[in-house]
Amino acid sequence: MEGYITIAVLGALVALDTTVAGQFMVSQPLISATLAGYLFGDMESGMYIGAIMQLMWLKLIPAGGSIFLNGNLGTLAAISVLELSVNEFKYSIESLRFTVIVYGIVTSYIFGYFTMSQRFINQFLIRIAHNAVYKNRIFRFQLAHILGVITTGIAGMLISVIFALAGKWLLLRLPPVYFTSSESFFQYGLYAFLGIGIGTVLSMHWARKAWYYPVIGVGAGCVVMLLS
Numbered sequence: 001m002e003g004y005i006t007i008a009v010l011g012a013l014v015a016l017d018t019t020v021a022g023q024f025m026v027s028q029p030l031i032s033a034t035l036a037g038y039l040f041g042d043m044e045s046g047m048y049i050g051a052i053m054q055l056m057w058l059k060l061i062p063a064g065g066s067i068f069l070n071g072n073l074g075t076l077a078a079i080s081v082l083e084l085s086v087n088e089f090k091y092s093i094e095s096l097r098f099t100v101i102v103y104g105i106v107t108s109y110i111f112g113y114f115t116m117s118q119r120f121i122n123q124f125l126i127r128i129a130h131n132a133v134y135k136n137r138i139f140r141f142q143l144a145h146i147l148g149v150i151t152t153g154i155a156g157m158l159i160s161v162i163f164a165l166a167g168k169w170l171l172l173r174l175p176p177v178y179f180t181s182s183e184s185f186f187q188y189g190l191y192a193f194l195g196i197g198i199g200t201v202l203s204m205h206w207a208r209k210a211w212y213y214p215v216i217g218v219g220a221g222c223v224v225m226l227l228s
Contacts, residue, residue, distance in 0.1 A: 128144040
């Protein structure tokens with residue numbers, strides 16, 4: 001039960017930070033997944049899932065622009081399914097991580113519709129707030145703002161718990177042959193996801209003519225590795 005409460009609280013935090021309140025980037029995959037892993041006592045998996053999802057969705061940081069995928073809630077769904085299922089899971093950790101990342105990618109598209117639906121609700125509340133300001137009704141203006149925060153938080157809680165439950169149910173009912181047919185497939189699959197993420201970062205920096213940032217990062221990483 002505590003696990004679902006944790007997921008609900010994180011779901012509200014991620015949903016609010018993504019668009020409505022704060023935007024302190026706590027909802028970003030690397031941060032939210034690491035935090036979830038820490039709270040579940042599995043920080044390694046949290047950082048692993050978060051790093052891969054962060055790299056793949058790096059171009060989707062909602063800094064004032066439109067976003068049609070919600071990789072933040074998708075990442076939370078992925079790490080939630082992993083943490084809820086790991087004690088009942090009988091196969092390799094690589095197969096579990098690969099499967100939940102696929103689930104996180106799929107749900108990121110689904111949660112994109114959640115983002116759009118919330119925007120329609122917020123547009124309605126904005127009209128109420130606008131009319132309240134025009135008529136000098138401060139309380140109604142404040143109420144519209146509070147309702148926007150509350151509805152987003154509650155929706156984040158509900159969909160996070162629902163998709164965590166659904167993901168766990170699906171994962172534990174996959175046929176055993178899926179997990180046992182090829183152990184190396186899952187390891188290579190994780191490398192492929194990492195490669196996609198690295199390619200995304202490189203293309204983003206290349207397009208911005210800032211290719212030297214990844215070069216400096218790789219160089220610094222090599223220095224740290226040699227000194228450690």
